[in-house]
Amino acid sequence: MKLFSTIGAYLLMMKGMFTKPENFKMYWKELMHQSVEIGMGSLWIVTVISIFMGAVSAIQTAYQLTNPIIQKETIAQIVRDTVILEFAPTLVCIVLAGVVGSKIAGELGNMRVSEQIDALEIMGINTKSYLVAPKILGALITIPLLVILAMALGIYGGRLAGSLGGILPAVTYDRGLLMNFVPKNVWFALVKAYTFAFIISSVSCFYGYNVKGGALEIGRASTTAVITSCILILFADYILAFFLL
């Protein structure tokens, strides 16, 4: 029963976002603010993770492909497809669920506990559309961009590890990247990125917005938001892969 009431409350929160803004300029300002917070705030961690995941992926693929019949370009192909299909959208979004999700839940939870949300309500502002909607839209704008960046940096990380470690020359790697490239994979990765961005932001907003209690509950809400987001991301990943590939 609790699961159904939670889902109901989540849906009501989403429905509550769709009202006419009191002042469009202020909403736009908040959207830009949230986009910068979510996008720029996660840029460095996404950069580091992407380069290393590409690099490690190249080294481990090379370690397993020891048969001399298999050409070296295959390593680049495997790194490319793994990064585009799984590592960039899923792994990066799981990390973002921790970074962005806990930040959103913590911020809204603190606003709820310190009565800042009540203060906005008393002013006559729809807090669901002013506080929640810009966070979700900001995540939908920036997270797919971060995933695209992660794809590029992951592939570059593989190239770097390949050439620096003497696994395969950069020219061979580049040639491998262009072999049997399926553009649909990028489209699929972006569908995943948008889906995961929505899950991360909306779930974190839900748990943060509905915090009751004090500092301890804010921490609990952040943890619950991250765990729920991660589980839903993995579940959605499976569903999307099953139906779209």
Added chain:
Amino acid sequence: MIEIKNVSKSFGNKEILKGINAVMETGKTNLIIGTSGSGKTVLQKCMVGLFEVDNGDIIFDGKNLTTMHEEERKELRQQIGMLFQGSALFDSMTVEQNVKFPLDMFTKWNHQKKIERVNDVLARVELEGTNKKFPAEISGGMKKRVGIARAIVLNPKYLFCDEPNSGLDPQTSMVIDKLIHEITVENNITAIINTHDMNSVMEIGENIIYLYQGEKEWEGTNKEIIFNKNQKLNEFIFASQFLRDAKDMRMLEEKGIIDNDRNMDEIMREGGANLVIGDEDKKE
């Protein structure tokens, strides 16, 4: 004027408000007093629409809040200012941005006009020159004053204050009380203040409602409260020996037994009120 008619509110099986009836008068400081858990905050949150009432009506100058549509409520709320117990200032904004926020959201004024209005209200609460400070950089009393400035910046018709003196020293509390009272009279606002601070009650209690376990137990003014005959209210307001002594003193002053111009130190040196009051006086 705000009329509260037969308002009830429960959370689960627990009945918090039990058929409250009251009138909050315009141009006066209306105090809701009572012990912690008596329902003061719940009543105030029902009045501003943060909680839905189970039964009853809350009427703002003829407009019934309980039957209003969301859009009508939003319009009404723009006429309401509220000072929260913890001030509820936006942490990420400066004092100026906090006070300017309602103007940004609800007016089409140019930047210069907004800043002038912000400076006016900050001057009114004696906080000139704090524009660029963040809430974390100012004291509790200053935060309350910023909260008042933000609450009055749109010239509201109704001002709600939830325990404005909590966590403040007596001197700062008196400054806040005085400020709320002055603003109420100057702007002819209907002010509703939740408190359990007896200094506030005596200083600014022009219309006092005493809640006891969710019911209205007594109603009157600060002139009447001292000599009220309600046992529960007396247990609340004369909780300390000091206040009981002060009441005895006041009774003796009223009767002309002691000179009300005498220095308190002088009276206390003579043994305090208990020595002066005879048993017969106490019985009265």
